[in-house]
Amino acid sequence: MSLPGAPTAEAARVVADFGQQLMLQRADGTRIEATARGKRRLAVTGDWVDWIPTGDRAQVTRVYPRHNVLWRQDDTRSKTFAANVSRVVVVVAALPRLNTDWLDRALVAAAAAGIEAELVVNKSDLAAEHAHTMQRLQPYAAMGYALWPMSVAQGSGLAAWTQHAQAHVSLLLGASGVGKSSLLNQLVPQAQAVTRALSAGVATGRHTTTHTTWHWLDTSQHGALIDSPGFQNFGLHHVAPEALASLMPDMAAHTGGCRFYNCGHTHEPGCSVRAALQQANAGLTPARYASYCSLHEALTHAQQTARRGG
Numbered sequence: 001m002s003l004p005g006a007p008t009a010e011a012a013r014v015v016a017d018f019g020q021q022l023m024l025q026r027a028d029g030t031r032i033e034a035t036a037r038g039k040r041r042l043a044v045t046g047d048w049v050d051w052i053p054t055g056d057r058a059q060v061t062r063v064y065p066r067h068n069v070l071w072r073q074d075d076t077r078s079k080t081f082a083a084n085v086s087r088v089v090v091v092v093a094a095l096p097r098l099n100t101d102w103l104d105r106a107l108v109a110a111a112a113a114g115i116e117a118e119l120v121v122n123k124s125d126l127a128a129e130h131a132h133t134m135q136r137l138q139p140y141a142a143m144g145y146a147l148w149p150m151s152v153a154q155g156s157g158l159a160a161w162t163q164h165a166q167a168h169v170s171l172l173l174g175a176s177g178v179g180k181s182s183l184l185n186q187l188v189p190q191a192q193a194v195t196r197a198l199s200a201g202v203a204t205g206r207h208t209t210t211h212t213t214w215h216w217l218d219t220s221q222h223g224a225l226i227d228s229p230g231f232q233n234f235g236l237h238h239v240a241p242e243a244l245a246s247l248m249p250d251m252a253a254h255t256g257g258c259r260f261y262n263c264g265h266t267h268e269p270g271c272s273v274r275a276a277l278q279q280a281n282a283g284l285t286p287a288r289y290a291s292y293c294s295l296h297e298a299l300t301h302a303q304q305t306a307r308r309g310g
């Protein structure tokens, strides 16, 4: 991957992010623990950084410009997931049940970051629930997202995705318990990521994975998987409501003919999106349109709150 402001030979890649502490991997493959202070704290998994030795540790002195960065932002907090990835792999599963509001937000965040997204649909061994989930995901396939049904536990459907993943730096993103770390362990057994039965996680309200970590898929170090902790609330306050329709492919397909150039597609007369809703084959489902409207309202509210100064 070529970089803007190409890193020097001594630059290192952040391969794990523990908050103040980072793990860096140098060009020769060796790893060194690093401390990030002040603004350097902004370094996250996937970043290229410059560093200086301080005893047997490193201190980050510079974070290189990023190709891309995925993050979420709510009222009070912003959370950066990872930088310089080539794919966001949204992992969903037969269980826990698919939350389409969460999914829509994840896909919008990826689009806003300019990163292609695809969906792994895990736990096909839970046949009835999986079939139902695949059915609910059909609109997403129709709007162009690749769906990868599989059972990580049983190994079915894994081979094709594994081959495809070799060419990418994939950020695994998903709710707690969908099987992100299980998938990582299948492809990179030496990762030995901790996984945990759903009931245990739900009962304690904790997520099994607590840090975002980078794992090479092979010794040639082309492809990588980035495992991340599951979470529930996907704030999108960094996305302007006016940009939202362009970040949802099934909405964007119909925005060209609106009467007003700044149509919000919620109530305006002469709206070509709402006209498309009346057509059976337009590819925009009432559920996705409702999702757009509720997101649009939430983002408008967030924008107004920010303008009023919080």
Ligand SMILES: Nc1nc2c(ncn2[C@@H]2O[C@H](COP(=O)(O)OP(=O)(O)OP(=O)(O)O)[C@@H](O)[C@H]2O)c(=O)[nH]1
Residues within 6 Å of the ligand: 122, 123, 124, 125, 126, 150, 151, 152, 153, 154, 174, 175, 176, 177, 178, 179, 180, 181, 182, 183, 194, 195, 196, 197, 198, 201, 206, 207, 208, 209, 210, 228, 229, 230, 231
């Ligand atoms: N039935 C079934 N269970 C699976 C499959 N893949 C993973 N699991 C189970 O799902 C549970 C959660 O898996 P994890 O890999 O820990 O989930 P995670 O997405 O990493 O969760 P967090 O780290 O909390 O975000 C574990 O008990 C796994 O054994 C599958 O294909 N089928």
Ligand SMILES: [Mg+2]
Residues within 6 Å of the ligand: 180, 181, 182, 194, 195, 208, 209, 227, 228, 229, 230
């Ligand atoms: Mg995990």
Ligand SMILES: [Zn+2]
Residues within 6 Å of the ligand: 255, 258, 263, 264, 265, 266, 268, 270, 271, 272, 273, 274
């Ligand atoms: Zn419109």
